[in-house]
Amino acid sequence: MxxxxxxxxxxxxxxxxxxxxxxxxxxxxxxxxxxxxxxxxxxxxxxxxxxxxxxxxxEGKDDILIVLMEDVMQQFYQIAETPFFPQTKEEAEEIIQTQAYSFLKLAEKERPMMRVFHQAIGFSTAVSNNWRKIQTKFIQGISKDIAYSQQSGIAGKGLNHEIVARAWFYTNEMYLWEIVRDENLATVEEISKTITSIYTSGLYK
CATH class of the missing domain: 1.10.10.60 (Homeodomain-like)
Structure with missing residues (x-):
């Protein structure tokens, strides 16, 4: 035995x-x-x-790439899963800006593989479908954080948290791909600070 x-x-x-x-x-x-x-x-x-x-x-190269994509995205998930329990608008803005900066900085660090993912999303249905699952996971997490802020009274309750979450994620995603393609016209610091300011001023009181 x-x-x-x-x-x-x-x-x-x-x-x-x-x-x-x-x-x-x-x-x-x-x-x-x-x-x-x-x-x-x-x-x-x-x-x-x-x-x-x-x-x-x-089964093939797409199967391998999806595993590699999930491995890289685990690092992004860790950023997204930062505990989010702010008591004020200022605390929320600080956490969100740190997350946005870390998210975009990681895209810069992982540029070689992220470029491959970007190419594959445009050509492979399997990889594209997997990316949509990744998008959904991020958006659900953001939506949960927004709902918390609304319930705690520091964010406006008149906004649909799911719609706001999608808008915030896609803003970050747009800059992520610009950084991956090396097309960003500003530093990661400036981008994260600017988009966070616009986002939080519209959502938080």
Whole structure:
């Protein structure tokens, strides 16, 4: 029984290592070649694993890219999940500006892979659908924070928190992609400060 368990553990470890090799190889190939030119064959060759073994883990390059996208987005989720319990407009503005800055700064840091995601969203239905799920997750979190502010009396109650949340997310997303494409005309500090000021002055009392 012990020998059997050891064999299972070794197989599992080999499986984990193979999967990680494929993901690491995919990062390199995607960044170098771009989404469209990357093929699953290139990734498998770079990872130095067998074709049959590779397809046990992933159905194709889109499947791999979605895993890589989720890995990167976990860092963005951590920013979005910053505890949000402000007691004043000033506290809310400080938290929101810090989040916006961190969000856009992370886009700058992760630019190589974010560029690949941006390309893929325009060509792959699977990746595009996954990005919509990511958008929805962010918007739901923002909406929850706005609802809290409205209930606590520091934000205007006359605004639909879901609509406001979508507007705030898409504003950040627009600048995120500009930064990813290296098209931003201002620093991350200036962008985050400006958009936060506009957003909070319209929402908070």
């Amino acid at each position: 012990v020998i059997e368990n050891e064999a299972i553990d070794k197989r599992h470890l080999r499986s984990v290592i193979t999967r990680e090799k494929l993901l690491e190889a995919a990062k390199e190939v995607f960044v170098k070649e771009g989404y469209q030119k990357t093929t699953i064959s290139q990734i498998i060759k770079k990872a130095k694993v067998g074709y049959g073994t590779a397809y046990v883990h992933f």
